Amino acid sequence: MASSIENNNEKLTLKSSDGEEFLVEKHVALQSTLLQNMLDSDCSSADVIPLPKIDARTLALVLGYCKKHADASSSKQGELNSFDSEFLKDMDMGALFNLVLAANFMEIKGLLDIAAQKIADTIKDKPHQEVREIFHVENDYTPEEEAAVREENRWAFEGFP
Amino acid sequence: MCCDKVAADSDLLTEILIRLPVRSLVRLKSVSKSWLSLIASNFFALRRNPDPTIVSGLLLHPYGTNPKIDIIPLINTIRNPTHPHPHPQFTDLTFFPGLSDNIRIINSCHGLLLCRFRYTRQKNRNPDYAVQKQNRDPNYVVLNPTTKQFKILPKCHLSGLRGLTLAFDPSKSPHYKVVSVCICFRYTRSMFTYAVEYYHEIMTYSSETGSWKASGVSFGAEDREQYTSGVYCNGAVNWFSNWGKGDSVYYNVDEGRFGIIPLPPIPEGNNWYSREFRHYWESRGHLHLVEINSRMYRVDVYEMERDYSGWFVKLSAGLYALEIPRDPLYCLFCILCVVRMERDEESFLVLHVPDKILRYSFGDGTLEKICDVVVPQRSRSLRYSWFRSYQYIESLAGV
Numbered sequence: 268m269a270s271s272i273e274n275n276n277e278k279l280t281l282k283s284s285d286g287e288e289f290l291v292e293k294h295v296a297l298q299s300t301l302l303q304n305m306l307d308s309d310c311s312s313a314d315v316i317p318l319p320k321i322d323a324r325t326l327a328l329v330l331g332y333c334k335k336h337a338d339a340s341s342s343k344q345g346e347l348n349s350f351d352s353e354f355l356k357d358m359d360m361g362a363l364f365n366l367v368l369a370a371n372f373m374e375i376k377g378l379l380d381i382a383a384q385k386i387a388d389t390i391k392d393k394p395h396q397e398v399r400e401i402f403h404v405e406n407d408y409t410p411e412e413e414a415a416v417r418e419e420n421r422w423a424f425e426g427f428p
Numbered sequence: 429m430c431c432d433k434v435a436a437d438s439d440l441l442t443e444i445l446i447r448l449p450v451r452s453l454v455r456l457k458s459v460s461k462s463w464l465s466l467i468a469s470n471f472f473a474l475r476r477n478p479d480p481t482i483v484s485g486l487l488l489h490p491y492g493t494n495p496k497i498d499i500i501p502l503i504n505t506i507r508n509p510t511h512p513h514p515h516p517q518f519t520d521l522t523f524f525p526g527l528s529d530n531i532r533i534i535n536s537c538h539g540l541l542l543c544r545f546r547y548t549r550q551k552n553r554n555p556d557y558a559v560q561k562q563n564r565d566p567n568y569v570v571l572n573p574t575t576k577q578f579k580i581l582p583k584c585h586l587s588g589l590r591g592l593t594l595a596f597d598p599s600k601s602p603h604y605k606v607v608s609v610c611i612c613f614r615y616t617r618s619m620f621t622y623a624v625e626y627y628h629e630i631m632t633y634s635s636e637t638g639s640w641k642a643s644g645v646s647f648g649a650e651d652r653e654q655y656t657s658g659v660y661c662n663g664a665v666n667w668f669s670n671w672g673k674g675d676s677v678y679y680n681v682d683e684g685r686f687g688i689i690p691l692p693p694i695p696e697g698n699n700w701y702s703r704e705f706r707h708y709w710e711s712r713g714h715l716h717l718v719e720i721n722s723r724m725y726r727v728d729v730y731e732m733e734r735d736y737s738g739w740f741v742k743l744s745a746g747l748y749a750l751e752i753p754r755d756p757l758y759c760l761f762c763i764l765c766v767v768r769m770e771r772d773e774e775s776f777l778v779l780h781v782p783d784k785i786l787r788y789s790f791g792d793g794t795l796e797k798i799c800d801v802v803v804p805q806r807s808r809s810l811r812y813s814w815f816r817s818y819q820y821i822e823s824l825a826g827v
Contacts (some may be wrong), residue, residue: 316770350564364434371440379443395458402435416458422453422576 279306280315281330288315288321291330298333300374320372326363328354332378351377355385362399363389394427446476450574450822470602473824480538480598481570481712483767485820486778487533487541488812496531497810498801499820500785501533502767502778533816534568535594537660539823540604542594542700543569568592570635570827571645573820574650579827584608584631584640593658593665595681600663605681606633607665609655612646628655630686635827645679645686661710668708668717678736690732692717692739711768711819714742718763718814727777729766743790745777762810764817780812816817 277293279302296302318326332354339347355363363386370378390398398403399406408416417424434440441724445453445467457464467474474480477598485501531545544566545560572580588611596604615622630643654676658665664680666689676689692705715732715737731742747761764785765778773791778798780786801811 346749366434367444368437369438371437383444384447386444390456391448391452395456398456399459402441402459404435404463406459407461408458412461413458416464419577420454420457420575423451427455427659 281326282315282317283321283323283326284319287326288332289326291333292337295330295333295337298337298375298377300376305319312420318373321369322365325369328362328366329369329373329375329378333375336377340368351381355381358385360367360386360389407410442466442472450824453824454575468823468826470598470825472791473598473602476824477497477822480821481768483711483765483819484822486765487536487766487818487820489533489816491809492725500778502765502798504744526557531569533818534592534657535660536818536820537594537596537597537604538598538824539572539574539703539821540594541571541573541818541827542592542606543571545569561678568606570594570606572823572825572827574822575824575826577827579635579760581606581633581639582640584610584633590628591656591658593660595660595663595665596825597635598823601795602825603634603636604827605635606827607658607679607681608633608640609667643679643684645684647677647686647714659708659710659715661715662713666708666715685734689732689736690738692719709766711766712770714765714768716742716768718766719820720763721818727763730775743772743775745788745790746793747779747788747795749795760810762814764814765769765814765819778809778817782810 278290279293279296281289281291281296283289283304293306297306302316321329327406335350335354336347339350355366358366363382367382367386369375370382390401393401398404406413434444443736448456453467457467460722483502485499488498488500490496490498517540517691518632531543533541533543535542545568546566563584568581569578587629590609590611592609593607594604595607610629611626612629613624613626616625617623627646627648630645631640632643633640654667654669658667660681661667663682664678666676666678668689676690677689678687679685680687705717705719709718717730717732719728719730721727725747727745727747729743729745730742732739732740743766761779761781763777764780766775767778768775773789775790777788778785779788779792779795780801783801783803785801787796787798788794789796803811
């Protein structure tokens with residue numbers, strides 16, 4: 268079994284939470300530290316690897332990212348950068364959140380970085396009430412407490428509702 | 429919902445929020461109590477800025493009585509493209525509601541500032557004379573210029589306050605201390621007479637307890653000027669004497685230990701008065717002393733051994749290339765800051781000549797202009813001095 272892992276043409280099967288299976292080349296899968304560790308420990312290279320936290324739509328996106336980055340040589344950094352920004356360009360918040368969760372779970376550092384940055388850029392200039400809704404965070408301040416925290420940081424609220 | 433999962437995973441939420449500028453972060457403290465405690469935590473501050481020694485600017489009090497503060501950004505001159513926050517938001521320090529604009533920086537330490545201020549006249553129309561008098565005395569405040577939070581320190585109960593030094597190392601503790609030196613006296617009795625003996629005593633304020641505490645350390649009071657402001661470095665506050673007049677001393681805050689700082693080596697045939705030692709400063713955990721030879725346009729940066737066994741020349745700069753008027757009487761340049769970087773060749777000096785601020789790089793010996801400076805009315809003088817130049821380090825540390 269161990270010797271066959273050295274074979275570059277080997278493929279793996281990943282299974283999404285909603286049951287869809289994806290056949291990926293091993294060098295593409297190695298972009299994920301999670302999969303790399305699983306393969307190194309030789310636990311399931313032949314079997315289907317279930318990814319119960321990631322749906323098919325997100326997994327397809329993640330694998331698209333991994334394929335591009337695995338195939339590109341290091342000299343094409345500029346090309347990869349423009350791919351990255353194009354990749355996330357019109358993505359909605361829901362898809363971005365799914366992507367960041369998947370990148371975190373599968374330990375794909377580069378994808379986690381760009382997705383987290385994209386979310387940060389999106390919420391950077393939004394009022395806190397809107398950010399609260401985007402993240403579905405329950406407001407546990409009393410109106411008085413909220414006013415006090417806001418008053419303490421009044422300078423940061425200039426130009427905000 | 430996917431967004432719930434992200435918000436519930438504090439590691440992942442941290443991963444997103446550390447990429448926000450300070451202003452957004454400060455605003456998002458209002459999202460919820462858990463967001464407030466995450467953003468205000470020491471863990472978050474260290475994750476966002478793992479290297480709390482990167483100096484992103486200088487805060488300078490120009491010469492003159494008006495306590496104005498100028499800000500000179502340095503971050504663009506630091507050749508570090510990986511620094512996550514290349515454009516810190518600089519702010520002035522007059523954001524204290526109800527405080528006067530008469531505020532002076534005393535110390536800067538890893539992102540926090542210790543300042544002295546007095547209440548304005550309007551504020552001081554209290555009919556109670558005791559309150560009036562108390563308000564006339566200087567007050568001290570620790571503030572974070574990045575988050576604009578501040579805390580006015582309770583009064584140190586000893587009178588005869590000589591000076592205060594801020595001791596803060598976010599890599600060791602989220603709490604800071606303020607070390608004060610007070611002058612005290614006692615009567616000593618000889619056979620027929622009483623005599624007054626003066627001595628210094630150290631008190632420390634801890635932000636953890638919110639109160640002052642006597643350290644029990646006292647020492648002689650030969651030089652009363654040197655304790656106005658000390659330099660915190662590696663757990664100890666260092667006070668430098670006017671060379672040759674009393675000892676330079678340090679006080680290790682954590683261990684409550686007092687010690688003497690040795691003098692730099694004196695070359696043969698020289699004496700202290702013919703040498704110009706300036707700029708006692710900390711950078712990246714190193715204690716520095718700068719010697720300027722103004723006739724030779726040469727600057728030597730000494731570094732202290734960690735165990736205080738002695739000084740050695742760490743970096744040197746030849747400044748012949750400075751296109752400044754040579755004047756036999758005046759030294760027409762000064763050093764505003766020594767910034768140590770991870771590698772020695774990236775370290776640099778910030779220099780001030782009458783109309784410019786320059787950066788001297790130790791790596792390749794080049795000079796670069798950082799900005800122009802408005803020349804004060806009496807020309808040929810400098811607008812800033814080394815002893816009123818303070819490091820600005822972006823920090824989320826709470827006060």
